[in-house]
Amino acid sequence: MSFETIIFTKENNIALIQFNRPKALNALNNQLFDELDQALDQVAADADIRVLVLTGAGEKAFVAGADIVELSRMTPLQGKKFSRKGQNVFSKIENLPIPAIAAVNGYALGGGSEAALACDFIYASEKAVFGLPEITLGLIPGFGGTQRLARLVGTNRAREMVFTGKNITAQQAYEFGMVNQVCASEALMDTVMKTAGVIASRGRASLRAAKEVIHNGTNVDLETGCRIENDAFGLTMASEDAKEGTAAFLEKRKPQFKGT
Numbered sequence: 001m002s003f004e005t006i007i008f009t010k011e012n013n014i015a016l017i018q019f020n021r022p023k024a025l026n027a028l029n030n031q032l033f034d035e036l037d038q039a040l041d042q043v044a045a046d047a048d049i050r051v052l053v054l055t056g057a058g059e060k061a062f063v064a065g066a067d068i069v070e071l072s073r074m075t076p077l078q079g080k081k082f083s084r085k086g087q088n089v090f091s092k093i094e095n096l097p098i099p100a101i102a103a104v105n106g107y108a109l110g111g112g113s114e115a116a117l118a119c120d121f122i123y124a125s126e127k128a129v130f131g132l133p134e135i136t137l138g139l140i141p142g143f144g145g146t147q148r149l150a151r152l153v154g155t156n157r158a159r160e161m162v163f164t165g166k167n168i169t170a171q172q173a174y175e176f177g178m179v180n181q182v183c184a185s186e187a188l189m190d191t192v193m194k195t196a197g198v199i200a201s202r203g204r205a206s207l208r209a210a211k212e213v214i215h216n217g218t219n220v221d222l223e224t225g226c227r228i229e230n231d232a233f234g235l236t237m238a239s240e241d242a243k244e245g246t247a248a249f250l251e252k253r254k255p256q257f258k259g260t
């Protein structure tokens, strides 16, 4: 299926989705959310894909937020529906059966930071800029940003970013624990693809279990989290990939995971 607002490609078990609305710095409109939603369904259904990378087409922006032109024409009810649509699509990233990495190459403002936060982790170019400037528009973040940012970097840092609407650099985002690695901009995609390649060499079944356990265990008490982990561990023990992985170790060879 071909898309107009995103570019979706797949190579070596890695799916790559690029936000692609260059005239609007890749801003998120209804069409983009619909297309992203469809692409994510394809990613989830494709047993060959073991990791997803999200980035922005062009050099300037990852995503400069929700499309303010579209937003300015919405009624309050349409705006609420749009916010819900964005939340649902970003939750779909969070609930994919494979890890998702955000490669933030430039502006990641508003919905752009929110898209990156829905991924499992973020690598950023040294030129990347993060921020939740919705307050400067008389709004608040509406695609899960108030929730995911506060959970990731703590409520007080999130409050300061949301209340001031001020942007932060990639280095500050790294210091906040929002970004795992800051790279020279020309090295960003190679660095991300190297990490994606390592993840893609692991089994899809255990990747899924690991992602689910970390996600489901994050907002519960430790004892409950450990029970969730224990159930999932039991299931991975029953997988073909676990038989293959342990046999390959003992036979001193590389495992061939089938994702079952």
Ligand code: CAA
Binding pocket: 023, 024, 025, 027, 064, 065, 066, 067, 068, 069, 083, 086, 107, 109, 110, 111, 112, 114, 133, 134, 137, 139, 140, 141, 142, 143, 145
């Ligand atoms: N929506 C629509 N168009 C956008 C856009 C957006 N979010 N961001 C940039 N554009 C457009 C600009 O209007 C401009 O279009 P024209 O050439 O037709 O004038 C083009 O992209 C290039 O942008 P600039 O000329 O502004 O480029 P710049 O280098 O001077 O500034 C920027 C870059 C700092 C990212 C600036 O464009 C900007 O501040 N953008 C808006 C960021 C923002 O407020 N995002 C939050 C949106 S609200 C949101 O996300 C809501 C939510 O959570 C639900």
